Amino acid sequence: MDEATAATLRAECDSLCRMLISRTAPDAIQTLYARAHASGVLTAPSGRRDRALLAIAHRAPRLARACDGVAAVVGRRGAFRRKVVLLLALLESHPETVQHVRWAPSTTLSRLRRLMGAFT
Amino acid sequence: MGSGASAVHFAMTALERGMSVTMIDAGRSIATPEAPTVAFDRLTHALPDAPAFWLGPDLDGALLPGRTREYYGFPPHREAYFRGESRAPMDPIGFEPLTSTVRGGLAEAWTAGAFPFDAEDLRAFPFSLDTLLPYYGLVAKRIGITGAIDDLAHDVPVHAHLDAPLPLDAHSAALLAAYTRRRGELTALGVRLGRSRTAVLREGRDGRQGCDSLGRCLWGCPREAIWTPSLSLRQLEREPRFDYRPGWLVTRVALDASRRAVGVVAESLEDGAVRTWEARRVVLAAGTLGTSRIVLSTLRHHGGDASPLEGLMDNRQVLVPFITPSRLGAGPELNAYQYHQLAMGLSPLGDRPHPPLEKHYVHCLITILKGVMIHPIVQTLPVDLRTALALFRLTHGALGIANVNLADTRRPGNRISLDLPTHAGEPERLRIEYRPTDDEPQRLRHTLARVRRALRTLGSHALPGMAHVRPMGAGVHYAGTLPMSHEARPRSTDPDGRLRDVHGVWVIDGSTLPFLPSKNLTFTLMANAARIAERLCAAIGPESAA
Numbered sequence: 144m145d146e147a148t149a150a151t152l153r154a155e156c157d158s159l160c161r162m163l164i165s166r167t168a169p170d171a172i173q174t175l176y177a178r179a180h181a182s183g184v185l186t187a188p189s190g191r192r193d194r195a196l197l198a199i200a201h202r203a204p205r206l207a208r209a210c211d212g213v214a215a216v217v218g219r220r221g222a223f224r225r226k227v228v229l230l231l232a233l234l235e236s237h238p239e240t241v242q243h244v245r246w247a248p249s250t251t252l253s254r255l256r257r258l259m260g261a262f263t
Numbered sequence: 264m265g266s267g268a269s270a271v272h273f274a275m276t277a278l279e280r281g282m283s284v285t286m287i288d289a290g291r292s293i294a295t296p297e298a299p300t301v302a303f304d305r306l307t308h309a310l311p312d313a314p315a316f317w318l319g320p321d322l323d324g325a326l327l328p329g330r331t332r333e334y335y336g337f338p339p340h341r342e343a344y345f346r347g348e349s350r351a352p353m354d355p356i357g358f359e360p361l362t363s364t365v366r367g368g369l370a371e372a373w374t375a376g377a378f379p380f381d382a383e384d385l386r387a388f389p390f391s392l393d394t395l396l397p398y399y400g401l402v403a404k405r406i407g408i409t410g411a412i413d414d415l416a417h418d419v420p421v422h423a424h425l426d427a428p429l430p431l432d433a434h435s436a437a438l439l440a441a442y443t444r445r446r447g448e449l450t451a452l453g454v455r456l457g458r459s460r461t462a463v464l465r466e467g468r469d470g471r472q473g474c475d476s477l478g479r480c481l482w483g484c485p486r487e488a489i490w491t492p493s494l495s496l497r498q499l500e501r502e503p504r505f506d507y508r509p510g511w512l513v514t515r516v517a518l519d520a521s522r523r524a525v526g527v528v529a530e531s532l533e534d535g536a537v538r539t540w541e542a543r544r545v546v547l548a549a550g551t552l553g554t555s556r557i558v559l560s561t562l563r564h565h566g567g568d569a570s571p572l573e574g575l576m577d578n579r580q581v582l583v584p585f586i587t588p589s590r591l592g593a594g595p596e597l598n599a600y601q602y603h604q605l606a607m608g609l610s611p612l613g614d615r616p617h618p619p620l621e622k623h624y625v626h627c628l629i630t631i632l633k634g635v636m637i638h639p640i641v642q643t644l645p646v647d648l649r650t651a652l653a654l655f656r657l658t659h660g661a662l663g664i665a666n667v668n669l670a671d672t673r674r675p676g677n678r679i680s681l682d683l684p685t686h687a688g689e690p691e692r693l694r695i696e697y698r699p700t701d702d703e704p705q706r707l708r709h710t711l712a713r714v715r716r717a718l719r720t721l722g723s724h725a726l727p728g729m730a731h732v733r734p735m736g737a738g739v740h741y742a743g744t745l746p747m748s749h750e751a752r753p754r755s756t757d758p759d760g761r762l763r764d765v766h767g768v769w770v771i772d773g774s775t776l777p778f779l780p781s782k783n784l785t786f787t788l789m790a791n792a793a794r795i796a797e798r799l800c801a802a803i804g805p806e807s808a809a
């Protein structure tokens with residue numbers, strides 16, 4: 144993988160990671176993300192919509208979530224959505240990040256429990 | 264031949280009756296669990312290479328969109344269990360077959376549901392429940408089966424050696440409590456709920472440990488609490504009259520001029536060498552697809568009728584995710600038995616041609632979502648993944664899946680045939696054809712409406728638009744191509760599993776089922792294999808055995 148592609152993937156991984164778990168991607172996740180691309184698990188975006196979504200998410204990381212929302216409805220199988228799902232799979236499989244994926248903050252859960260208690 | 268659920272119980276009974284057994288098996292090796300004492304919630308931290316464990320060494324075990332609509336993916340190291348053999352190619356049409364050539368076969372990855380068939384299920388069989396019931400007890404004694412004598416017993420017979428069930432998870436307990444409260448209403452709808460029958464140990468025995476709620480069932484129980492055939496094979500290997508020969512792919516039965524079996528012809532998986540293993544009696548247990556291939560190849564090779572074997576069956580399965588609002592915010596039980604702890608039965612509502620109703624008992628397994636990979640689930644929601652993740656975390660403890668199973672019947676056109684290779688030296692190709700009945704969509708619609716109503720009565724709600732009709736073949740309950748019957752017709756087996764087209768060959772796997780009830784079939788395969796072994800041993804007598 145050339146240096147430019149590697150840098151692009153690093154930026155992409157970081158921006159998507161912030162979008163998913165509000166944290167920068169640890170080095171280990173960056174490495175795995177690049178490895179998945181190199182091994183062909185993920186392919187480059189081919190369609191116009193896919194390329195556009197990725198470009199927007201790159202240029203304006205704050206819009207990454209909106210891009211993913213669009214992809215969830217009209218581009219489920221596209222490369223952009225696949226990248227986000229793969230990153231989530233990596234995050235839930237790695238000891239440094241699993242807790243940010245698997246467990247809801249306990250305050251949220253207890254708030255919800257109290258709310259449910261009010262209705263039951 | 265074969266070392267699956269069917270084969271090991273045949274072998275155990277045959278050895279108990281004084282026979283010698285040589286087991287020829289593809290028998291590829293299976294993985295041993297890593298970090299065997301660590302529970303699910305700590306596992307990612309305890310593994311030396313967690314991403315490789317969860318996603319495979321090449322990370323290609325991630326379930327990316329478009330790859331599957333299953334809510335549970337096979338863990339990568341278990342996908343290898345289902346790798347096809349290049350020497351046994353298949354061309355399926357309308358069917359997604361799964362086969363296994365590992366030591367222990369498909370049930371190395373099973374979900375351990377062990378439900379005996381009742382008298383109604385066995386109506387098309389050439390023997391009654393009374394005949395089979397002692398063998399259910401025998402198998403239960405060997406492998407350990409838990410369950411309770413509750414409302415489910417209305418349709419799921421009680422057999423000997425039924426052990427007390429594992430403690431219920433809180434969500435299942437809530438559903439069972441709701442059932443108890445509204446039992447009258449539900450039974451009036453033909454719905455019954457009870458404890459699942461599962462092949463799992465509460466207490467350790469035979470070198471296995473009891474369940475300790477590690478929550479790793481889906482990845483292979485490190486305590487061996489869940490029974491798998493390789494555990495029985497390990498016991499068999501200690502027997503002096505048992506000879507296990509893994510690494511051989513049987514291609515056909517060798518027959519003499521009078522069409523009597525004299526052994527099996529097999530190819531070495533290591534170097535392709537071909538050899539004939541001599542035997543006076545051949546017992547086929549390669550699973551329905553594997554056994555059908557061997558029988559067709561044998562018939563073709565010896566100038567018999569090798570036209571397609573009709574009557575292939577599998578259970579249509581529909582996964583119905585549901586949510587129980589009273590559990591919202593409760594949080595999931597990650598370190599708990601992962602598979603179904605409750606089963607629900609829907610009684611048939613009688614015959615009605617327009618619109619058609621499901622004529623047979625419907626069997627549903629209720630699995631509460633516990634420790635699972637999250638990415639396959641959240642990607643199915645039509646929102647961005649961050650929102651989906653937040654929703655999932657808040658609802659995880661309230662989510663479950665009803666796996667709805669429908670019975671199947673033998674119908675012409677659903678068949679297995681053998682195509683000659685296009686180039687010399689290539690193997691014959693197994694063609695598998697399946698078409699559901701024309702009225703299946705209506706039957707499914709009606710059945711799913713009943714399931715949704717039952718769930719509502721239990722205080723749960725099916726998630727709209729998320730029911731997933733699994734492709735045919737995904738049920739992995741294959742049966743029916745060489746049915747047992749009293750009627751002496753070719754390409755069938757007699758009530759004792761003896762293949763009618765040749766001499767000296769017995770079939771003991773799903774191929775011999777004349778009807779496929781909705782209940783998981785493997786417990787019946789094991790009981791029937793033990794029954795056939797006993798009949799065979801009694802017929803040939805101890806003298807001949809020696």
Ligand SMILES: Cc1cc2nc3c(=O)[nH]c(=O)nc-3n(C[C@H](O)[C@H](O)[C@H](O)COP(=O)(O)OP(=O)(O)OC[C@H]3O[C@@H](n4cnc5c(N)ncnc54)[C@H](O)[C@@H]3O)c2cc1C
Binds near residue numbers: 288370550553740
């Ligand atoms: C994920 C999953 C979950 C399941 N859950 C349940 C459940 O909860 N309850 C239930 O009842 N059933 C379940 N099943 C189905 C169950 O696994 C099968 O019904 C059962 O394994 C069939 O056993 P068998 O011995 O007849 O055949 P198989 O398991 O197919 O075993 C065949 C054996 O033959 C060997 N073999 C095959 N071909 C050859 C050849 N040509 N030469 C030499 N050896 C050969 C294989 O190595 C293997 O040992 C499940 C299956 C899967 C995949």
Ligand code: SF4
Binds near residue numbers: 463476483484598599
């Ligand atoms: S929960 Fe599952 S993996 Fe854990 S001990 Fe029990 S059966 Fe085994």
